[in-house]
Amino acid sequence: MIYKKYLLLGVSLCMLNACNESKSVSLEGSLDGIQTDSIYLYQVDNEHYGSVKLIKSIAVTDGRFAYPTDSIQVGLYCFSLQNMERGEYLQQYANLFLEPKSMQLTLGKDKYDQLSLHATGSALQEQYEALLEAKYIAGNRTVLDSLDHMFYAAREKGDREEMERIREVSSPYYESASEQTRKLINEEIAKNKGSYFGLYLYYTYRFQNHTFNTVKEIDEARNFIGGFDEVSKQSGIYVKMQEGLDKFAKCATGSVAPAITGIDLKGNSVSLNDFKGKYVLVDFWFAGCSWCRKETPYLLKTYNAFKDKGFTIYGVSTDRREEDWKKAIEEDKSYWNQVLLRKDDVKDVLESYCIVGFPHIILVDPEGKIVAKELRGDDLYNTVKKFVNGAK
Helix, strand or coil: CCCCCEEEEECCCCEECHHHCCCCCEEEEEECCCCCCEEEEEEEEECCCCEEEEEEEEECECCEEEEECCCCCCEEEEEECCCCCCCCEECCCEEEEECCCCEEEEEEECCCCCEEEEEECCHHHHHHHHHHHHHHHHCCHHHHHHHHHHHHHHHHHCCHHHHHHHHHHHHHHHHHHHHHHHHHHHHHHHHCCCCHHHHHHHHHHCHHHCCCCCHHHHHHHHHHHCCCCHHHHCCHHHHHHHHHHHHHHHCCCCCECCCCEEECCCCCEEEHHHHCCCEEEEEEECCCCHHHHCCHHHHHHHHHHHCCCCEEEEEEECCCCHHHHHHHHHHHCCCCEEEECCHHHHHHHHHHCCCCCCCEEEEECCCCEEEECCCCHHHHHHHHHHHHHHCC
């Protein structure tokens, strides 16, 4: 069985002596079969990517610990026995919804020797545990775990033919599981609309995986989260969503494309601004992205059709190794305007364009405004054709 790891994004270690805590609304707990002097509480920032932030190191005395919860924000946290440094991973953790109320917790190990917990006093935790169980059933995890086990066994033996067979057999099960899980989440969001748990579901399963490309989409999202209760609006994820929507508004269609400058194949500095007066298809990609490179035939078709009609392509690579970038261009024959971002510029450029996944392909008009986003396949060619021909 594979367990997701949590990545520590920020460390702010502050030791807490449980014996000196004032008697207030608190989390009180005990350890079952675990010997340690401290446990570590992290706030979960992104459940999908496993990013967390250290909140406190909590002292354990005679197998018991306590932590005041009346000053924390409601939300998803996790406990671990690991005190992590920046850039490392939590190998074992146990998730817990904390609320500003008294709660009881028992921390132990499950049959797989992984960290587990039992908590009482939190309605949110009960909803979370019920959701996990429902997802397990909807996702047909019993069957999929068995198929995964068979696949890994074949991989260890180096049996590629068996691996491919298992992939083919597994595909419809995974597609069905994905569809059933998506349906479950949609139902749970609708059922919990207006409450914090509904906001958590929307943030985790919708907002974090979505790019809001238009002002209409942004306004719809603002209206949706604006209908939640005051507890929700005081939460950290509500603030993050509002900040995220503010960022998306700056790179939605109709906004001016932020500046980009990279180094081309000859070592020259080339800017997006150099192509003012033309329609520019900006293709964000990297060599190891198979989905990015599957778009190359459509990009090539579009480039050849319109390169002499006031149109060009500006490929923007985030590759860390220049040789990987050059090799991919040679293999794909993608000899349009290609630039490699400087390492120090990658984060700023991706944030300024609100990129949450690759490939990310947009169309910029001759005045430098974004007119289309998230272009793929035939839609890529047809969109460029519409704008270029319409410009005549």
